[in-house]
Amino acid sequence: MDFARPLPSYLIQRYHGWKATTYQGNKAWYRRLAESGQHPRAMVISCCDSRVHVTSIFGADEGEFFIHRNIANLVPPYNPDGEYHGTSAAVEYAVTALGVAHIVVLGHSNCGGVKGCHDMCNGRAPALEEKSSFVGRWMDILRPGVKRISDLPEAEQPRALEKQAVVISLENLMTFPFVRSAVEDDRLTLHGLWTDTGEGGLEQFDPAQGGFVAL
Template sequence: MTNHIRPLPSYLVQRFHGWRATTYQDNRAWFRRLAESGQHPRAMVISCCDSRVHVTSIFGADEGEFFIHRNIANLVPPYTPDGERHGTSAAVEYAVASLGVAHIVVLGHSNCGGVKGCHDMCSGHAPQLEEKSSFVGRWMDILRPGYEKVAGLPEAELLRALEKQAVLTSLDNLLTFPFVKSAVEDDRLTLHGLWNDTGEGLLEQFDPARGIFVAV
């Protein structure tokens, strides 16, 4: 198996050496302090794998500030301790129970390919995602309830509404985790829902009092 592994592409090697000669050297004491004292992030951010979503750039975050978990369409599954492999659930548990983060931010975004796949699957236009062997399809099953809530909207509005449903679905599912629910009820943890328009550089947050996303 290992004979298929190749050295890192040269452009990435060059970028690493550039980073080490500048950013690291200018902040060497800070990096060593982080390494020795461990991480103490204020917030966990659950965002999409999409390469256009750059969490640390959006918030101007430093190393050690955010505990970031990325997956397809920034989804959190319901609490299901059934012995299966749940990378997202494990990340949430570690962030809340071990790191004691004060905030969990679910960050959705525009033109999300995973959400588009859910739309196509639920509307009968992506039979390949219906296959039991489709990892993406079975993951996007998490968003099926959200799709049902917005399926009646005009096509021009549906995808954006579904992207925001992905955020709301994850927030609802987070509260099915007993340790998340108790932390929220004890005011040790707050949950936040955001949606980023990647093309326009805009950010919206969910306002529970009005039941809509509003510009920050």
């Protein structure tokens, strides 16, 4: 394997800075985490977008969250006959092995994956429609959401679809038998959030109000 290269110098410098400060000042805590295993209270499913910093938003320390990130924070429907279920495997591990008490699906503003889905479903992204497009086939999960927001003015549709990505993921979570069982037994609660990355806002999905409300 001769194609791997050394880390860029700025990352190496940052690592040494972290090791000399944050780690050095909390060495006992890090060693305790390593030796006692992880016991997170919540799983967070968020977007890969570099602007979404889950631990910063909630002021979380190491060991608090079991975090899974993918394009557009989507959860696929339960499908045990498929292959390479990265997201499904993460959900299964969080619920059945770690016993998390909460699963949070966190969507965000200006999501490129959601925009790609919107463009694809409106004939503006032919490359995503190709069978060979990993992003396109992943965003097929969100196609039902496009139908739900189709009556809205065009300018309002992208943000509405970002929130549908959260709602559809919550719906799909309930198709997993082990998730449904844990929810019905009051061992697990599901939560849907959407954050405005530019304004720092956070909204929560409230089924009783039929939409998202500001926190």
